[in-house]
Amino acid sequence: MRPLFKAPRKSRASIMRARGRFKARVCRSIIEDRDWRARLELLSRIYPDEFAKTEPRVIVVQEPVHEPTPVIVNVIRDAESDAAVELFGKRPKPSIC
Numbered sequence: 001m002r003p004l005f006k007a008p009r010k011s012r013a014s015i016m017r018a019r020g021r022f023k024a025r026v027c028r029s030i031i032e033d034r035d036w037r038a039r040l041e042l043l044s045r046i047y048p049d050e051f052a053k054t055e056p057r058v059i060v061v062q063e064p065v066h067e068p069t070p071v072i073v074n075v076i077r078d079a080e081s082d083a084a085v086e087l088f089g090k091r092p093k094p095s096i097c
Contacts (some may be wrong), residue, residue, distance in 0.1 A: 010071070026039050
């Protein structure tokens with residue numbers, strides 16, 4: 001299907017310039033005037049990508065899973081430590097306050 005009207009390059013540029021001026025004029029009037037809601041609605045319908053309301057989005061941030069750090073404990077036992085346990089008994093565990 002062929003377009004009914006194919007504008008030459010010069011008139012395309014002037015159309016884009018006119019649209020930009022329109023957008024700037026409406027944005028300026030939104031800032032300056034007290035009743036801005038109708039103009040904002042107009043912009044949101046003409047330029048939905050820039051001015052339309054978007055659906056609320058939930059952003060989910062997943063924290064990385066931390067692997068537990070392995071702890072290696074070396075216990076050295078010898079004849080003296082076994083003898084001390086036999087003589088004095090086991091050491092009491094420290095109390096945590």
